[in-house]
Amino acid sequence: MASTLMRARSLIGSVKGTRVISSFQQWRGELSPPHSYLSRDSSSLSDRRFSTSILNPQSNGGAIPPELLSNRTVLTPERILGQYADLVTRVTDFNNEDKGIMVLDGDVFDVPIRKDIIHRVVRWQLAKRQQGTHSSKTISEVSGTGKKPYKQKGTGRARHGTLRGPQFRHGAAAHGPKPRSHAIKLQKKVRRLGLKIALSARTAEGKLLVFENLEIPSHKTKNIVNYVSQMDNTKKVLLVDGDPIDAKLKLATQNLHYVNVLPVIGLNVYSILLHDTLVMTRGAVDKIVERMHTPINR
Numbered sequence: 001m002a003s004t005l006m007r008a009r010s011l012i013g014s015v016k017g018t019r020v021i022s023s024f025q026q027w028r029g030e031l032s033p034p035h036s037y038l039s040r041d042s043s044s045l046s047d048r049r050f051s052t053s054i055l056n057p058q059s060n061g062g063a064i065p066p067e068l069l070s071n072r073t074v075l076t077p078e079r080i081l082g083q084y085a086d087l088v089t090r091v092t093d094f095n096n097e098d099k100g101i102m103v104l105d106g107d108v109f110d111v112p113i114r115k116d117i118i119h120r121v122v123r124w125q126l127a128k129r130q131q132g133t134h135s136s137k138t139i140s141e142v143s144g145t146g147k148k149p150y151k152q153k154g155t156g157r158a159r160h161g162t163l164r165g166p167q168f169r170h171g172a173a174a175h176g177p178k179p180r181s182h183a184i185k186l187q188k189k190v191r192r193l194g195l196k197i198a199l200s201a202r203t204a205e206g207k208l209l210v211f212e213n214l215e216i217p218s219h220k221t222k223n224i225v226n227y228v229s230q231m232d233n234t235k236k237v238l239l240v241d242g243d244p245i246d247a248k249l250k251l252a253t254q255n256l257h258y259v260n261v262l263p264v265i266g267l268n269v270y271s272i273l274l275h276d277t278l279v280m281t282r283g284a285v286d287k288i289v290e291r292m293h294t295p296i297n298r
Contacts, residue, residue, distance in 0.1 A: 081204050082112030089203075091210050091282065094227050099212040102282060105289045109203045111196045121194030121269045124186040136176030139164050144171075188296045196292060198272040207234075209279045214241050214261075219251035224259055231277060236260075238275035240267055242283025264288055 084106040091099040104110070144164040152159055166174035202208040216223045228237055236258045239249070245261055253259045262271060264284040272278055280288070 139172040
């Protein structure tokens, strides 16, 4: 009897912030009124954002006496975003086979969402990638004669020393563009925070999928097309691999404008925002977490 009580005591769950009727306490006579409630601190499972439930006689299967179980359904409270809490996600593959679970680091995948940081990082990325090779000819570079068109005085006309000036047809451009860099400065810690926010946003939306690997049976494009067609509310998919990208995967995705493949070293905020769904392998998740925790070289 003592072992049964200890087993029942360990199976009675508790949820942080939720008051749970304890049939076990009521059965022991410690809570005689039928509407008394028991408050307890959260367990380690609920802190890790596992879904916590209480066994009931229907789901028990006869393992524990029904008088020791609660008949009331307990719902876990909605998770608050940006609490730096570790998250548990399911690991699958292209065939949607269960490959276990993985814990996502809360310091990377559950940070507060800040649109201003995302805006700054995207501006930095787009400015840095701008080519900046634009150039127009100055008055000394444009083709044409250098002779003075007419004498300085006595004609009643405006004074001109060349026909290559910007006021003449086929003349030079006044203050025209010249090759330059459009890059702007942004602190490394802000860039890193932007990537964390982008990953956290996709995780909060349920658009981050973790795969065991990105292996496909053949290089046929239809393999990727069939998989993407089964995804709901998805227009573009970004595949991120922690290992060197498989040659078959490159061939299968190169003709699909809505599927792109990146190595984990190339993962960036702008690419994440361009795609509805982000698919990462276990290795990619481990490497991005290691990258986010590496001290910044100043």
